[in-house]
Amino acid sequence: MMDISGTNTSDAILTAKAGISAKRKAKIGALKGLMYFAAALTTVLLVGIIGYIFFRGVPHVTWNLLSTTPSLLTDNIGILPNILNTLYIIIIALVFALPIGVGTAVYLNEYATNKKLVRVIELATETLSGIPSIIYGLAGMLIFVQAMNMGTSILAGALTLAVMTLPIIIRTTQEALKTVPDSYREGALALGAGRWHMVRTVVLPSAMDGIVTGIILSIGRIVGESAALLYTAGMANEILTPLKSITPGNAGATLTVSLYMYAKERGQFDVAFAIAVILLIITFVINISAKLLGKKLKK
Amino acid sequence: MDGTVTLQKSRLKKQKSVENIFKTIFLIFGMFSIAFVIFISIFLIISGVPAITKIGFFKFMFGTKWASTAAKPSFGILPFILTSVYGTCGALLVSVPVGIFCAVYLAKMAPGPVAAAVREAVDLLAAIPSVVYGLFGMIIIVPSVRKLFNLPDGANLFSATVVLAIMVLPSIISESETALRAVPKEYEEGSLALGATYTETVFKVSLPAARSGVLTSVILGTGRAIGEAMAVMMVAGNVANMPGIFKSVRFLTTAVASEMSYSSGLQRQALFSIALVLFFFIIMINVVLRKLTSKGEVK
Structure with missing residues (x-):
């Protein structure tokens, strides 16, 4: 009995297989093969790029590189000024982008009653997120450097990037605000809280994780940005004090811009690879922490 | 009694004015x-239009020769436009199929850990x-292209296209994958019940059902490729030639960036x-993107 039923099933499989013509089978196989190939190619690309950059760069990431300023006299190359400039730009850009971005999201989600206005604001935000960084660089140069007389400076660069990161902060905050249950709002309002009181004490604290995710993603974008900074923040490699960084007229290259200069203009590839390693590590840490936060948010 | 009522009234009044202040602040942020x-639009138009009127719209847009620093300068940007178009199309030609196959694999086939x-x-x-x-x-692709095709210099349109293809790939994969995941299970079950194999179902039912999302990913990729400046600047060779696959070329983005630092006057x-x-x-x-995504929402 067992045997018979066994042959029966295998027969069934055989006829089912026979139902698929050889041509059809080959087609399915080809599609599957292409899929594996595409997925493998993507992974290999990533591993190859990262592997090669670490291979070339890691030996040159030295304490001396990280802690000194470049000097033509002693032929020393250090990237401390570039690290500081990157930090300054992150902080200044966020000081502007964060309140405006969170404020916009709060307005869109909690206050706005005029649907047309909401649509226009959302259209504007989308447009901002689609503008390429070289255009931001040019607009920043025209508006902040020239029209507002800041000169090529950290401040002008940071303001340019503030505009550029605004859409990221608006979007992540808005997504977080949408996950706050309406019952929270109703509860607060029913207890007699005004709308602002409700936003401040109930809505914003519940949306905190989303806002932090927005900050992290913005930092990632700022750290990786270069085209928008070339003609706004400039290419200087001197150490600036925090006070100087917010005074107009003090130029400074970030890590990305200095990488470009060392690779393209000066042919110092070892330094360029070392900076690339640092950039990769920063962006990966940022990526992973944003993801962890996002997971927490979903719970 | 009377006292408490007026007190409450004044408190309410105060609360109301606070409310109004914050409402206005959020509106301003919005x-x-x-x-x-x-x-950005105004500044770009004001600074961009004068040269076009001076040079002449057709001479500017369709002029094939860019010699901005020559004794008798000529400002035709057709080489840049065509280079951007060719470079973008070339990159998409590679990254769209690879990206779609990879997205299908991730969304429909890959076992959990592999997909992750x-x-x-x-x-x-x-x-x-x-x-x-x-x-x-600069370090890997340009020299390989030079050796592979036996050229005097590897910094050309081909190398730039390869770099762009890699850079565009992730946005195509992740956007297409999201679209594929959103395809209702019933579609696939229907196809399976009719005797199609799983692979056939995925390609003949799921993929067409997700086409608007896939198209969105392609447009997003186009935007990213056409706006990319720094990576292209480092590998395309930066000579204002009419595009040819192994010629040194300038894209629209790099044309702006490469002369900005030393330009003056009409240039x-x-x-x-x-x-x-x-x-x-x-x-x-x-x-186009907005049209596409809003159409998706209506469905």
């Missing part, structure tokens, strides 16, 4: 995005700063005009 878009790993790789590829891609291109104005043309392209892409 207007910032609109203001930025308007400012490949997805992580895709996210990290998206996070790598463009200067790092540029550096990788500088013409650079702003190039930026305006690029901005126009980007706005068109945004409009």
